Amino acid sequence: MKKIFKMLFGRLTLIALLIILQFLLFVWWVTDASLRFNWVYIVNTVISVLVFLHIVNRKMNTESKLTWVAVVLMMPVFGALAYILFSESRLSPKQRRNFRDVYYVTKDSLDYYFAKAGGKMPDTGDYLGQNNYIKSMCNLPSYADTQTEYYPFGEDFFTALQAELEKAEHFIFMEYFIVEEGEMWNTLLEILSRKAAAGVEVRFMYDDIGSISKVPAKYCKKLQKLGIKAQRFNPFRPILTGIHNNRDHRKITVVDGVVGFVGGANLADEYINRTSPYGIWKDSAVRLKGAAVRALTTMFLQMYDMQAGKVEDFAPYLTPEAETKAEGVVQFFVDGPKPINDDYVAKNVYLNVFNGAKKYLYITTPYLIPDGEIVNALQLAAKRGVDVRIVTPQIPDKKLVFNITRSNYKRLMDYGVKIYEFKDGFIHAKNVLCDDDVGIVGTINLDYRSMMHHYECGVWMYKSYALHGMKDDFEKTFLLSVRQDEKSAKMGIFKRLFCGICAVFAPLL
Numbered sequence: 288m289k290k291i292f293k294m295l296f297g298r299l300t301l302i303a304l305l306i307i308l309q310f311l312l313f314v315w316w317v318t319d320a321s322l323r324f325n326w327v328y329i330v331n332t333v334i335s336v337l338v339f340l341h342i343v344n345r346k347m348n349t350e351s352k353l354t355w356v357a358v359v360l361m362m363p364v365f366g367a368l369a370y371i372l373f374s375e376s377r378l379s380p381k382q383r384r385n386f387r388d389v390y391y392v393t394k395d396s397l398d399y400y401f402a403k404a405g406g407k408m409p410d411t412g413d414y415l416g417q418n419n420y421i422k423s424m425c426n427l428p429s430y431a432d433t434q435t436e437y438y439p440f441g442e443d444f445f446t447a448l449q450a451e452l453e454k455a456e457h458f459i460f461m462e463y464f465i466v467e468e469g470e471m472w473n474t475l476l477e478i479l480s481r482k483a484a485a486g487v488e489v490r491f492m493y494d495d496i497g498s499i500s501k502v503p504a505k506y507c508k509k510l511q512k513l514g515i516k517a518q519r520f521n522p523f524r525p526i527l528t529g530i531h532n533n534r535d536h537r538k539i540t541v542v543d544g545v546v547g548f549v550g551g552a553n554l555a556d557e558y559i560n561r562t563s564p565y566g567i568w569k570d571s572a573v574r575l576k577g578a579a580v581r582a583l584t585t586m587f588l589q590m591y592d593m594q595a596g597k598v599e600d601f602a603p604y605l606t607p608e609a610e611t612k613a614e615g616v617v618q619f620f621v622d623g624p625k626p627i628n629d630d631y632v633a634k635n636v637y638l639n640v641f642n643g644a645k646k647y648l649y650i651t652t653p654y655l656i657p658d659g660e661i662v663n664a665l666q667l668a669a670k671r672g673v674d675v676r677i678v679t680p681q682i683p684d685k686k687l688v689f690n691i692t693r694s695n696y697k698r699l700m701d702y703g704v705k706i707y708e709f710k711d712g713f714i715h716a717k718n719v720l721c722d723d724d725v726g727i728v729g730t731i732n733l734d735y736r737s738m739m740h741h742y743e744c745g746v747w748m749y750k751s752y753a754l755h756g757m758k759d760d761f762e763k764t765f766l767l768s769v770r771q772d773e774k775s776a777k778m779g780i781f782k783r784l785f786c787g788i789c790a791v792f793a794p795l796l
Contacts, residue, residue: 335359338367348631350658351739382521382593389592393585394426396601400581401428409616411749414725417639421620421747424632427586429618432611433577435748437728437756439763441558444550444572445471451542451574452478458488458604460541460587462520464534464730465553466493467501470561472554476513483514492518492591494535499523501555518594533624536730536741538572539587544606547575547583549619549746550728551717558715565682567712571651571760573728573746573753577611582619586744615751622731623742633731634738636747638664640721647674649720649761653713655679655692656734662698669703676761678768680715681708688734690785694778696771707768717745720761726754 342355359366408418409431418429438444452459452475459482466472483489491510498506510517520535540548550572552558560568575583584604592599622633641648641664648668655677657665669675677699683689696706719727729745731737748754 335367338370342370348658348660348739351735381596385593385596386589388598389589392592392598392601393589396605397426397428397582397585400605411616413643414749417636417747418616418618420639421618421632421636424630424635425620427582427619427621429616429747429749430577430579430582431616432613433575433579433615433617433751434611434613435615435617435751435753436574437753437760438550438572438574439569439756439760440560441552441568441570441572442560444548444552444570445559447572447574448540448548449474449478451540451546451548452482454546455482455487455542457543458490458541459543460490460539460584460591462492462535462537462539462587462590463554464494464497464536464538465501465555466498467553467555469556471556471559475554476510479515480513488516489514490516490518490587490591492520492535492587492594495519495522496534497536497553518591520590520594532740534741535590536737537586537590537621537744538730539583539744541580541584541587544584544604545576545580547580548572549575549583549730549744551715551730565680565684565713569651569709569712569714569716569764571716571718571728573748575617575746577613579617579619579746581605586619586621590742613752615754616749617751618747619744620747621742621744622738624740631738633729633743633745634658634661636727636745637661637719637731637733640719640725640727641665641668644668644671644673644675644721646722647676647720648722649676649678649718650733651678651714651716651718651761651764652733653680653684653715653717654688654732654734655695656688657695658735658738661733661738662695665699665704666702669699674705675703676705676707676765678707678709678714678761678764680713681710681769682713684713690778690782694783694787697773700771700773706771707765708771709764709768711767714764718757718761720754720757723754723758725749726751726757728753728757 338359339356342352342359345352355366355370358369408415408422408429411418411429422428436447438447459479461479479489479491493502503509507517507519521533538548538550538553550570552570552572556562557564557568558570585601588599588601588604620632620636622631638660641661648665665675665677679692680689700706717729717731719725726748727745728748729743731743731745737743
């Protein structure tokens with residue numbers, strides 16, 4: 288009863304009702320005006336034609352163009368408005384001003400250290416082009432001499448995270464999509480508040496919509512009273528705008544600029560299997576120690592300052608290069624709405640790996656709703672003789688998305704891609720492993736939200752120690768999964784029809 292009351296009268300419900308009310312008022316105004324004045328109809332028609340021409344000529348993936356053309360043709364007036372409001376993944380004017388100022392500090396900081404190191408990327412053989420692409424788009428160089436350790440479950444990540452937070456002497460930076468009170472977060476909060484009281488600078492940023500049903504509206508102020516410099520990213524307000532669609536989906540921790548974590552796990556009990564709403568929860572993370580953490584520190588400060596509306600000197604937080612020796616090369620990358628990136632960076636990083644695969648390509652993703660380019664790259668890899676395997680969940684957290692995911696199996700399996708479903712639970716890990724050479728761990732799902740709308744991040748690794756752990760984890764995961772065949776992937780006619788309709792609007796999901 289308490290859960291139902293919270294759902295009916297919670298902040299998310301009230302804000303959603305206010306936005307719906309704004310939309311209904313607009314519908315009433317347009318309909319009434321169109322009936323009363325012929326010129327309104329003419330103006331609406333002209334706007335719809337202009338919007339259609341804009342869609343056709345715009346730099347956008349084909350599926351998104353088809354979706355918006357369908358919306359505008361079916362609902363000329365409201366479709367044009369929806370396109371204007373929601374099609375662009377852009378920062379708000381305030382965020383854009385803040386980011387412009389912060390970006391130059393970011394660029395100058397990393398360029399200094401990159402030039403100091405000789406201004407040359409470490410050797411990554413055939414993958415140097417990937418490094419150059421990430422550097423040119425994200426201004427994040429690649430680094431050697433950085434230790435990496437892979438954690439195959441959220442519980443392993445949680446244990447390591449506590450240990451590193453306890454060692455903090457100067458600062459702790461944390462940025463997460465979801466935070467929820469429970470064993471995991473309460474344990475971490477006790478450490479953070481204790482460290483803040485001892486003089487360690489603690490900053491924490493969480494996404495407002497990601498956590499909207501998890502913590503109270505004024506939770507940020509509660510953290511601030513504990514001495515934590517807390518920020519709510521992109522606070523959700525009752526305004527009809529597409530800005531609310533751009534969420535901070537990143538998961539980052541930095542300790543003293545020397546140790547960092549990145550991966551798929553949020554800060555809530557289901558991620559460490561203290562609660563089991565969807566069976567066994569399978570997640571992953573990577574711990575990094577060494578020079579590359581300087582880039583992770585920069586990534587956090589960039590987003591934090593953009594939200595806080597300030598510009599600070601990053602130099603005190605970019606600690607001198609640690610005396611760390613390790614095999615391999617690592618490189619962080621970020622993605623997000625313009626002007627953070629004027630390209631689909633995460634998608635292109637994935638495509639570069641898929642298109643370069645020679646022996647095998649292993650992928651885990653909770654949602655498999657790829658666009659045509661991703662599908663084509665996976666099909667081509669399989670046709671080249673690459674052993675392409677994708678693991679998705681067998682137990683869904685969102686039934687609609689789960690059915691759309693399953694509807695994509697056949698067009699991949701027909702070309703030789705092997706699809707597995709993780710038994711007895713939900714696999715939330717977002718991992719890619721290729722040819723024992725390259726691995727990616729991050730926050731990016733193979734769906735439109737991650738590739739187009741959200742702020743995301745990941746770490747690209749070349750011949751790093753963590754790849755051994757990833758390979759072992761993939762092999763164990765295949766044994767804990769059920770390979771799909773034509774019979775198991777078959778869907779009834781009505782479900783196929785429903786998923787076909789949903790596929791048209793998948794870029795909006």
